[in-house]
Amino acid sequence: MTKRATDYTNAAQQRILQLQLALFCDVVNGYPPSKLAELLRVSPSAITRDLDNLRIAGLAERDDATGHWRLTPRLPQQAIKVLNSIDAAQRRVDEARNRFTRNPD
Numbered sequence: 770m771t772k773r774a775t776d777y778t779n780a781a782q783q784r785i786l787q788l789q790l791a792l793f794c795d796v797v798n799g800y801p802p803s804k805l806a807e808l809l810r811v812s813p814s815a816i817t818r819d820l821d822n823l824r825i826a827g828l829a830e831r832d833d834a835t836g837h838w839r840l841t842p843r844l845p846q847q848a849i850k851v852l853n854s855i856d857a858a859q860r861r862v863d864e865a866r867n868r869f870t871r872n873p874d
Contacts, residue, residue, distance in 0.1 A: 781819075784809060784811060784815065784819060785819045785822060785823065787809055788805060788809060788816070788819050788820070788823065789823065789828065789829075789840070789844065791805060791808050791809065792805075792823075792829060792838065792839060792840045793840065793844075793845075795839065796839055796840050796845060797839070798835070798837060798839070799832055799835070799837035799838050799839030799840075800837055800838060800839075801835075801836060801837050801838075802816045802817060802820060802836075802838065805820070805838065820838050823838075827841055827843050828840060828841055828843055828844055829841060
């Protein structure tokens with residue numbers, strides 16, 4: 770593996786990406802901020818900042834009844850689009866396979 774001339778890695782950006790992945794683990798109940806801080810091994814203040822940034826972006830929301838944070842439908846809806854695209858591609862492959870493997874007239 771070759772070394773890059775510039776390292777564009779940013780700890781805060783990596784942490785917020787990890788937070789999004791963690792929130793995918795329970796989209797119904799969500800997690801209290803303390804659990805998220807524990808899971809990501811970061812300070813509560815860092816989680817608070819990251820959750821607020823996700824809220825502003827429309828990707829996470831706080832359940833006022835429990836205080837837990839969960840994903841909004843925005844990212845999961847994108848995942849469904851990916852699955853639908855894969856299904857459509859599979860149908861096209863199946864149609865091509867059928868075209869090439871059926872008996873000639």
